[in-house]
Structures are given as C-alpha cells and as structure tokens.
Amino acid sequence: MSTQAVSDAALAAFADALGPDAVLSGDVSSYADPFAPGDAASYAPSAVVLPSNVEDVRAALAVANRFRVPLWTVSTGRNFAYGGAEPRVNGSVVLDLRRMKRIIEIDQTLGHALVEPGVTYYDLHRALGTPRRFWLDPPAAGWGSVIGNTLERGYGTTPYGDHAAQQCGMEVVLANGDIVRTGMGAMSASRDWQVFKSGFGPSYDGMFMQSNFGVVTKLGVWLMPAPEGYMICRYAFAREDDLERVVDTLRPLRMDGTIQSNAVIESAVRWAAGVSTRKDWYDGPGAMPDEAIDAMARKIGIGRWNLRFCLYGPLSLVKARRDIVHARFADIAGATLFEMPYRDASVEPEGGGDRAQVGIPNMEAFNLLNWRGGSGAHVDFSPICAPLGREAATQARMVRERAAQSGFDYYGGFTMGERAMHHIFAAIFDRDDPQQSRAAGTLIETLIREAGAAGYGQYRTHLAFMDLAAAQYDFNDRALMRLSETIKHALDPNGVLSPGKQGIWPAKRTSGGGAP
Numbered sequence: 001m002s003t004q005a006v007s008d009a010a011l012a013a014f015a016d017a018l019g020p021d022a023v024l025s026g027d028v029s030s031y032a033d034p035f036a037p038g039d040a041a042s043y044a045p046s047a048v049v050l051p052s053n054v055e056d057v058r059a060a061l062a063v064a065n066r067f068r069v070p071l072w073t074v075s076t077g078r079n080f081a082y083g084g085a086e087p088r089v090n091g092s093v094v095l096d097l098r099r100m101k102r103i104i105e106i107d108q109t110l111g112h113a114l115v116e117p118g119v120t121y122y123d124l125h126r127a128l129g130t131p132r133r134f135w136l137d138p139p140a141a142g143w144g145s146v147i148g149n150t151l152e153r154g155y156g157t158t159p160y161g162d163h164a165a166q167q168c169g170m171e172v173v174l175a176n177g178d179i180v181r182t183g184m185g186a187m188s189a190s191r192d193w194q195v196f197k198s199g200f201g202p203s204y205d206g207m208f209m210q211s212n213f214g215v216v217t218k219l220g221v222w223l224m225p226a227p228e229g230y231m232i233c234r235y236a237f238a239r240e241d242d243l244e245r246v247v248d249t250l251r252p253l254r255m256d257g258t259i260q261s262n263a264v265i266e267s268a269v270r271w272a273a274g275v276s277t278r279k280d281w282y283d284g285p286g287a288m289p290d291e292a293i294d295a296m297a298r299k300i301g302i303g304r305w306n307l308r309f310c311l312y313g314p315l316s317l318v319k320a321r322r323d324i325v326h327a328r329f330a331d332i333a334g335a336t337l338f339e340m341p342y343r344d345a346s347v348e349p350e351g352g353g354d355r356a357q358v359g360i361p362n363m364e365a366f367n368l369l370n371w372r373g374g375s376g377a378h379v380d381f382s383p384i385c386a387p388l389g390r391e392a393a394t395q396a397r398m399v400r401e402r403a404a405q406s407g408f409d410y411y412g413g414f415t416m417g418e419r420a421m422h423h424i425f426a427a428i429f430d431r432d433d434p435q436q437s438r439a440a441g442t443l444i445e446t447l448i449r450e451a452g453a454a455g456y457g458q459y460r461t462h463l464a465f466m467d468l469a470a471a472q473y474d475f476n477d478r479a480l481m482r483l484s485e486t487i488k489h490a491l492d493p494n495g496v497l498s499p500g501k502q503g504i505w506p507a508k509r510t511s512g513g514g515a516p
Contacts, residue, residue, distance in 0.1 A: 005046040005091050010067040014049050014093070017059035022099075024048040031077060031094050033084040035377040035431065037441030037464060043086040045072065048094045054217050058177040060095060061215070064496040065175070071095040072498050073215050075117035075148030078141070081380045081426065082152070083463035088500030098145075100217065103127050105194075108134065111223040112168065112194040117147040117216065121361040131346050134223035135359025137161050142361020147219045151209050152460060155415055155422055157357050159312065160224040161262035162417060169193040170205055171218035175492035180204075180214070194220035210460075211484070212498035213491050224359065227312035231322060231342045232354050236303030238334035240290075243305050243396060244389030247414070247421075249328050250307070251387040254418055258324050261357065263309040266413040267396075268297045271306050273371040273411055273428070274353060274364060287404035303336070310357040315342050368411065374430030378411075379440050381447045383456040385414060385421040392421065395456065399425045399447060406443045422459060448472065463500075470503025 006025075015023045025047040032040045049071070051057045064071045070092040077085025077096060085094055101118030106127060111134045113124060121142040128134060137156035139149050153164040160166050170182045183199040184192045197203065208214050237246055246265060253259045269288065272281070281296040282288045288296075297304060311318045311325075322339065329335045340349065349355055353364045369376025381399065385391050392414055400410040403425070412425040427443050429436035441464065448458060448465055452472030461469040473480050484504045488495075495506020 013063045022050045031085040033086040037379040045094045046091045050096050052099045057173045075145030078144040138361040140365035157262050159260040166222040168197045169220035172214040174214045212501040226345045228314045229344050231311045231318050232340045234338040235307040236336045237305040240304045244393045247392045248389040261310045263416045266306045269409045270411045270413050271302050273368040375432045377431035378426040378428045381425040382460045383451045385423045467503045
C-alpha cells in the first residue's frame with residue numbers, strides 16, 4: 001500500500017461516484033492535527049472525501065478498493081489530543097462523515113436516540129428540547145460527534161458516563177460495501193433495535209469500537225431520564241498524600257451507588273488551569289515546585305486534590321446520599337466540602353464547568369490551552385487504574401516525577417466508574433515551540449513504555465503511539481492482536497479502512513506513518 005499522494009485517476013473516480021463537491025484535494029491543511037506532538041506533516045492526508053449518505057460511503061469504499069487507496073474514517077475529526085482528523089498513513093484519503101448529520105429518531109418515552117456520525121453533542125442536546133425529559137451525557141468537549149466519541153469509548157460525568165455501555169444497535173458498512181445492522185436491527189421489521197443490545201446469536205457491536213473493521217453509519221444511544229433535581233458537590237483535600245484515602249473512601253460509594261455519577265478527582269494544576277494561567281503563579285523554569293502549587297491552591301481556594309461529583313433525585317434522597325458521603329469523608333483531616341444548593345432539574349448550574357454533570361455540552365475543557373501561554377496544545381496519556389488508593393498513588397507519583405524531569409506540570413486526574421478509573425494526564429505545550437512539542441511526544445512515549453512495564457495499559461492514545469500502546473497487550477505472543485489481524489484480513493483484504501488504527505495493520509503492511 002503506497003504512502004504517496006492519491007492518484008489523479010482515483011480522485012476523478014471519487015468525484016464521479018460522489019460528486020465533485022464531495023472531494024477536496026490540494027490544500028487539506030485544515031485536516032492536520034493541531035496538537036501534534038512533533039511533525040504533523042508525518043501523517044498528512046492527500047485528499048478528503050465527504051459522503052452525505054450510506055450509498056456515498058459504499059461508493060467511496062468501492063473506489064478505494066479499486067485503486068487500493070487507504071481511507072481514514074473520522075466522524076467530525078475533532079478528537080484533539082489523540083490525533084484529530086489525521087491518518088496513520090501519510091497520503092491517505094480522509095473519509096469525513098460530518099455531512100451525515102441526521103438525528104433519525106428520539107424516543108421520548110423509552111429514552112433513546114438513533115443518530116448519524118455527523119451529529120454532535122450540541123446537536124442532540126438541542127434536539128431534546130425543553131423541558132428536557134431525557135439528558136445526554138457529554139464528554140469534556142461537547143463539539144464532537146456522538147458516534148465518534150462512543151466508538152472511542154469516551155467518558156462523561158453523569159450516571160450514563162460510560163458512553164460505550166449506553167450504546168445499543170449499530171449500522172455498519174463493511175469494506176466490501178455490505179451493510180450490517182447489529183442486535184435487533186438485523187431484523188428488517190425490528191421494533192426493538194434501540195432497546196435490546198444482543199439480538200440473536202453473537203454480538204458484534206464491541207468489535208467496531210476502536211477498530212478499523214467497518215464504517216459505522218448509524219448508532220443508537222440510551223439517554224438518561226431527567227431526575228427531579230440535583231446537587232453538585234466538591235471536596236478539597238489539603239495534602240498531596242491524601243489521594244490514597246480519597247480513592248479508598250470513594251470506591252465503595254461508587255460501587256454501591258450512593259454516588260451515582262462518575263466522580264472526578266483532579267490535581268491542583270488541573271483545576272487551576274481551568275480558571276487561570278501558569279504565569280499567574282509561577283514563571284520559572286521546569287515544573288512548578290510544591291511551594292508554588294501550595295500557594296496557588298490556597299489563593300484559589302482548592303486542594304492539592306479536588307473531587308467533583310453530582311447527586312440526583314428527589315430532595316430527600318439527595319440529602320440522604322449527601323449525608324452518607326460527608327460522614328465517610330469526615331475521617332480525612334482537612335477535607336472541605338463545598339456544595340451547591342439543591343436545584344430542580346430544569347435549572348442550569350451557574351458554573352460552566354459543572355454543566356456537563358447535568359447533561360449540557362460545553363467547551364470548558366479547552367481552557368487548559370491557556371495554561372502555558374503561546375499557542376496552547378496538549379497530548380494525553382490515558383492509562384487504566386484499579387480503583388484502589390495504592391494504585392492511584394503509584395500511577396500519580398510515576399507520572400508526576402517523569403513529567404517533572406521533562407519540565408511538565410502534573411495536569412492530571414482520575415475519573416472513577418464503578419469498577420475502574422481512567423487516569424488522564426495532559427502534557428500541555430506551545431505548539432509553535434518545536435522543542436516543547438518534541439518533549440511532549442517523548443514524554444508520552446516514555447510513560448506508555450514505563451506504564452506497560454508496570455502492568456498498566458492505555459485505554460486510548462494519540463495516533464503516533466497506537467503501535468506502542470497496542471504492543472503492551474502482549475499476552476501469549478500478542479494473541480489479542482493476532483486475533484484482530486485475522487478479523488482485519490478477513491473483512492478488509494485490501495486493507496483500505498483506516499490502516500494502523502489501534503495498531504491493527506492490513507496483511508500487506510505491518511507498520512506505517514512517521515513518528516514525531
């Protein structure tokens with residue numbers, strides 16, 4: 001498979017099949033990764049195809065197979081910090097699905113929606129109307145695709161925060177153009193596609209998440225019934241070594257459902273980056289020293305660790321849950337509880353950063369880009385962590401120390417579900433500074449290797465590190481990857497669909513892309 005620019009003949013065939021307005025060539029720099037930890041040109045596409053419907057997707061696949069053109073599929077291409085819209089193979093054609101933006105159905109009785117890839121969280125939120133009978137669960141940045149985030153197993157902060165778990169039913173176009181509907185959708189006359197995941201026989205939905213086995217063109221999502229009301233709560237913990245007790249106190253409260261939502265534990269730097277800039281507190285070389293972080297935390301009124309969560313339901317139930325939580329955390333010296341008043345579900349929070357906890361998309365997460373000044377960018381390190389205090393403390397210490405050696409502050413935190421935590425660290429850098437950009441990439445690569453050696457795997461990573469992250473899953477001589485390759489070769493023998501995604505390569509190609 002060539003990494004050269006797509007041929008004129010292939011471009012002409014795409015234009016004939018989809019129409020000339022559906023093909024972009026020449027300057028496609030808007031599809032470059034804006035947060036590339038190195039040289040974004042290493043993964044530059046040569047053209048873009050924008051289908052408007054399923055038949056256009058099938059037509060694009062037919063052309064790609066005929067000319068052996070690699071297609072890199074994106075829903076809207078806004079997966080920043082993980083590669084954006086850029087492909088793994090230089091010279092690929094981006095298959096951009098943003099024009100497919102129909103909200104096909106919203107069921108206001110059973111609480112589900114059926115959407116196409118171009119539908120954003122903002123789109124779906126608006127379509128739910130007011131008053132909202134159902135809420136969606138937005139990720140940190142609400143401008144992205146519902147399908148795209150779900151397929152990447154994104155996370156939010158309401159009780160429906162595990163987006164992959166709230167998915168029900170897919171329509172998928174395979175590399176040969178065949179259209180498959182999963183679950184109950186496999187029945188032409190199905191009345192239950194978005195209410196029962198399994199259907200009859202094997203279930204394949206998970207196979208199309210974080211993979212390159214097909215193009216998902218429709219996806220069902222479950223929506224959260226609007227509660228009677230809610231209370232947003234926050235704790236501040238004064239000491240760095242409080243993390244272990246915070247996690248061990250929080251875990252049973254999440255497991256037994258006392259706290260219904262995903263709970264977010266944030267470092268002082270992560271909180272401060274949402275409301276200030278680094279130079280407000282420290283303008284020296286290297287990572288912020290502890291005394292500067294402590295002074296910053298005191299001034300802002302936060303802790304070295306900060307916990308956010310939301311309680312939902314009738315006032316009496318919310319207060320009962322709040323009292324249980326407060327009694328548990330009272331044993332941690334210096335823990336300070338901040339709670340907003342109980343509000344009716346129709347009333348929006350005052351703070352923008354809390355809007356996601358009541359199902360309202362926002363863009364507050366991008367405030368972090370101002371932290372170091374210049375043209376802000378970040379690349380993320382995203383290992384999974386058991387919800388055990390000692391594990392969280394070990395990971396946080398490992399990342400903080402390695403980041404400091406490279407001159408980066410620990411912008412990190414944990415999102416706790418019922419059985420696992422996502423540990424997200426962002427290496428924030430000025431993308432106009434080549435030295436900072438390279439250092440960020442080197443740091444993430446080092447962290448992936450060291451975490452893998454310690455038994456911690458990534459749940460998601462930037463495209464530059466997909467091969468490396470996949471290599472850490474090495475049981476039985478990479479048996480899991482050999483299974484993925486077997487499926488890939490069977491479904492996509494020409495290797496045209498997103499080669500290299502998650503480290504899964506076609507039979508005729510075992511590596512690709514330029515490393516930053």
